[in-house]
Amino acid sequence: MKEKSDIGANKRLATRWRVFVLALIACGILSWLSFPLHCPGRELPDQKRTPGTFKLKTIYRHAANGPHAAQQKLDITPQLLEKGRAEYAEHLSIKQEGDDELWTSNELYATNNPLDFEFKLKVEPIRMTRMMYRSPEFVESYLDFALENPDMAAKVDLDWVNDIVLAPNISDKDTILSLALMSSNAYVRLPHTGDWRNVTEPWHNSGGDGHGWDGDGIRGHIFVNEVEDVVVISIKGTSAQGLAGSGEDDTTGNDKVNDNLLFSCCCARVSYLWTTVCDCFVKSYTCDETCLERELRRKDRYYSAVLDVYKQVLKDYPSSTIWVTGHSLGGAMASFLGRTYGLPTVTFEAPGELLATRRLHLPMPPGLPAYLEGVWHFGHTADPIYIGTCNGASSSCSIAGYAFETSCHSGKVCTYDVVNDKGWHVNMLNHRIHTVIDNVLSAYDKVAKCKPPEPCHDCYNWNYIQGRDTSTKIQTETKTSKSKTKTKTKDLPTSTLTSVTSTTDFTTPEPTASSCIGRNWFGICTRYGL
DSSP, X not given: OHHHHHHHHHHHHHHHHHHHHHHHHHHHHHHHHHOOOOOTTOOOOOXXXXXXXXXXXXXXXXXXXXXXXXXXXXXXXXXXXXXXXXXXXXXXXXXXXXXXXXXXXXXXXXXXXXXXXXXXXXXXXXXXXXESOOOHHHHXXXXXXXXXXXXXXXXXXXXXXXXXXXXXXXXXXXXXXXXXXHHHHTTOOOOSOOOOXXXXXXXXXXXXXXXXXXXXXXXXXXXXXXXXXXXXXXXXXXXXXXXXXXXXXXXXXXXXXXXXXXXXXXTTOOSTTSOOSSSOEEETTEEEHHHHHHHHTOTTSHHXXXXXXXXXHXXXXXXXXXXXXXXXXXHHHHHHHHHHHTOOEEEESOOOOHHHHHHTTOOOOXXXXXXXXXXXXXXXXXXXXXXXXXXXXXXXXXXXXXXXXXXXXXXXXXXXXXXXXXXXXXXXXXXXXXXXXXXXXXXXXSXXXXXXXXXXXXXXXXXXXXXXXXXXXXXXXXXXXXXXXXXXXXXXXXXXXXXXXXXXXXXXXXXXXXXXXXXXXXXXXXXXXX
């Protein structure tokens, strides 16, 4: 009887242990699904602690074109801020009606110096899928491999992790407004004096302007929150007289080349009247994909320059969380950088960058759920550049010399429907960053809902080939008085083709040119050249 009692007690004890273990497992699963997990080596912010503010600390400028490896930095000092305050006051005193605004008209963000403004952003932890190994050395070596071996790169299984990352609270209106103001801050001119320090080789700026790289490259403004240890990189967007609302810096030439290379179907080959920005156009609606990818990765293009800026910021702030933001072209560059290194990214009025993302072979985790994305694109329905309708021969973008032919975005889109809500008409002037800040972001009570973009396919009517035929077959026929030798075929590189002259009765080979230098109305090549 006693043995039966002991057996029963043991069974009850074993049952309790099973229930306890199952409860622990269930709690673990529920806590993982609800995701307030602790990230090893990274303390999450204390929600009760007073949040810090973001202030402009440093500005980087990087050459693109010419001395494309040159990079400089400018630390924001009290003396520089005082000169900036004086210049901003002078600008306000001489500003005429119709001039582009340098700062928002929202009274809540009023300041006498945009460069000295303190931004308040709400921080929240999110779960984000990104590459496990994100060092610049590994990432750039992978991108180089993908460029040279795209077919093999598609078969490479990269290691992905679900990290808990500090990110901006995209549902908070003030946070989105502050990020938009940071994007506009990247357009603001500094005084023509400043202690620019060489990060790499000397700058050799021919313009004599102590600020920016007018006509030479890109700029990144670095905002730092020392309380949460968060850094925001704001990348300057398109500056052009023909493209309204994007600052005053005269980087029109390089900006337009990069815009047309990134957001056109093929080197801005809109019609026979256009001068292409690269030699990848083959014939009507046919383009060399390999050539395009190499053009995008050239060291004097903006994407390579942005990677260098990030490496320098990472060197200066090795333990900080880094976010990226930007407007227009700067927004697209921010998206590329954020996807390359797995950084939370918020853009404003960025053109469709999904096609360029794929051409650059940027790492994208397979089967990624939308809620694990860390790239958000904010825009509105009255901006033809953002929604992808600013194309065609009669469009304002084409008249200004811009070939914005893409409309598909990666990540998630957060779109304000101002056409239906406010009766706006689609107009390129609505692309201006301060139109977005003052009349859209400030005017709506709530932030636009972010969601995955609708299924989209850019340049569907184009045929992309993987490299041109670089070998030419030469047929040589030898004749003698006694016999004839059959035709002999051999492959020679096009670049080494020369006319053959000999005392033997040979036919002169006809070299086939690999480059078209003249086309008719329909895009068919009518004139070739080596």
